[in-house]
Amino acid sequence: MLTFSGFPNNIRYELSRLGCEHMPAITGDEYLRRINALNSNVWYEGQRVTGKISEHPAFAGMIKSQAALYDLQHQVKNMTVRSEKTGEAVGVSYLIPRSMEDLQKRKGMIQEWASFNGGLMGRSPDYMNTVLASFAASLEVLKGEKKTFPKKLRSFYEYAREGDLSFTHTFISPQSNRSKLSVLDEEVTNARIVNKSDEGLVIKGAKLLATQGGITDEIIVYSTPGTAEEDQSYLFSIPSDTKGLKFVCRRSFAHSDTPLSSRFDEMDTIVLFDEVIVPWDRVFIYENIRAVASLYQDGKFIPFTLHQIVSRQVIKAEFALGVAQSIIEMINVGEYEHVQGKMAEMIRGVESMKALLFKAEGTGTLDENGVYIPDPLPLYVAVNEFQRFYPRCMEILQQLGASGMVTLPSERDFSSEIGSDLNFYLKGYEKGGKEKVELFRLAWDLSMSEFGSRQTLYERFFFGDPVRLAQAVYKTYSTESAIQRVNRFLE
Ligand SMILES: Cc1cc2nc3c(=O)[nH]c(=O)nc-3n(C[C@H](O)[C@H](O)[C@H](O)COP(=O)(O)OP(=O)(O)OC[C@H]3O[C@@H](n4cnc5c(N)ncnc54)[C@H](O)[C@@H]3O)c2cc1C
Structure with a gap:
């Protein structure tokens, strides 16, 4: 049995929460098992989605395609590399490149997945795996910054890599008022920190968009540069089934007799936070406008x-x-x-x-x-x-x-x-x-x-x-x- 002596306790706990002591590069079946088990709060046409989300007509085709990508990790050469932590096979898109050859290895893997869907799945898992690898490779920009937790971010990256987690993300504030003076708006729609407790941050509000919202293990929530308010500057990741988190879908474009829509329609969702508690373990930056901007621009x-x-x-x-x-x-x-x-x-x-x-x-x-x-x-x-x-x-x-x-x-x-x-x-x-x-x-x-x-x-x-x-x-x-x-x- 593999042990994770290098990981903090929470990582070991989190891996067992997924139903496995260790799960390197996953298969399509494992992806399906997890997202169905999550039973996240997803709204479609005025109703909460119940039952297996992988069988709902609005999601079934695309989820099947995503599962096929995970299967490809085991069917095609050079889709995985050895984990520097465990020696197990992990997805190449989690690789932090150390040479041009590494970068080209990443390209090979990305293009293999893209070839499966004509490049039409913009949010295939390699997208967010790459984002997370980029954060983990940029920790030096957080040095000396208050209210940032670079070590936790590094552990979280390792947890994601070893568990081959899938992610959605939401970075942008709702499109309510884009004028230069929007900071003067009193009715804030953007998700913001409304409280802090021993448990973690309490988040209330909305985020513009998360493609593939509700059909991934986790959601990464981040404020991009330009955020002017401290209570709206953060970086954290939470499981998609976190209490108070809702994903509201647009109408599905998947029709059974269409060659592409039926298979690759990545649902777009609005994300609502109803006093969502983000445990401190999952908070990587909070109330630091400069740090969130720097991780984006300088990392x-x-x-x-x-x-x-x-x-x-x-x-x-x-x-x-x-x-x-x-x-x-x-x-x-x-x-x-x-x-x-x-x-x-x-x-x-x-x-x-x-x-x-x-x-x-x-x-x-x-x-x-x-x-x-x-x-x-x-x-x-x-x-x-x-x-x-x-x-x-x-x-x-x-x-x-x-x-x-x-x-x-x-x-x-x-x-x-x-x-x-x-x-x-x-x-x-x-x-x-x-x-x-x-x-x-x-x-x-x-x-x-x-x-x-x-x-x-x-x-x-x-x-x-x-x-x-x-x-x-x-x-x-x-x-x-x-x-x-x-x-x-x-x-
Ligand atoms: C299909 C789709 C999927 C997406 N998926 C995701 C996702 O998964 N996660 C996520 O976080 N985001 C996602 N996005 C959001 C994407 O990042 C934004 O659409 C993009 O950053 C532009 O922001 P906006 O849509 O709010 O447009 P706006 O910023 O509102 O722009 C609207 C118009 O106003 C103009 N404008 C606004 N402000 C300025 C300014 N300061 N200076 C000059 N012109 C301005 C723009 O040029 C544009 O013409 C997705 C978007 C689309 C369309």
């Missing part, structure tokens, strides 16, 4: 997380490109100049993303603790460019597909007595109608369905407002050498 959050994001986005861009080319071949329009131009636009985007990712890995730096950090600038450029490029790819799909995007009889029509007519009249170039409609339904689901529109919105916003991200690119970029070039001429 490894940005380079690590962006590396995960861009690795996934490369796969998603290639998927979109593949759909575009398949449409071209299906209706035989490849000879037209503007069609070639549109494909060239997509190819430029895909290859630029790959090059930026490659550059970020190659020009990374080793910090004083031996952590290898990808270069954030090319990653910032890539993610900011993708906010424009991905919607453009979806526009190109519509421009290429034209009416094919809506002439979509159902599977049932094809199996009915009119099926053979449809197969003939809707035929493509060298392909029958059924095959053509299957491809176009995929293209529609990617670019036009509720699911597809949400995917576009996601890529525009999930890592922040494109306008302010562009500002970050500008501020990160050193213009010194460019100015020197100009000065040489002026002199």
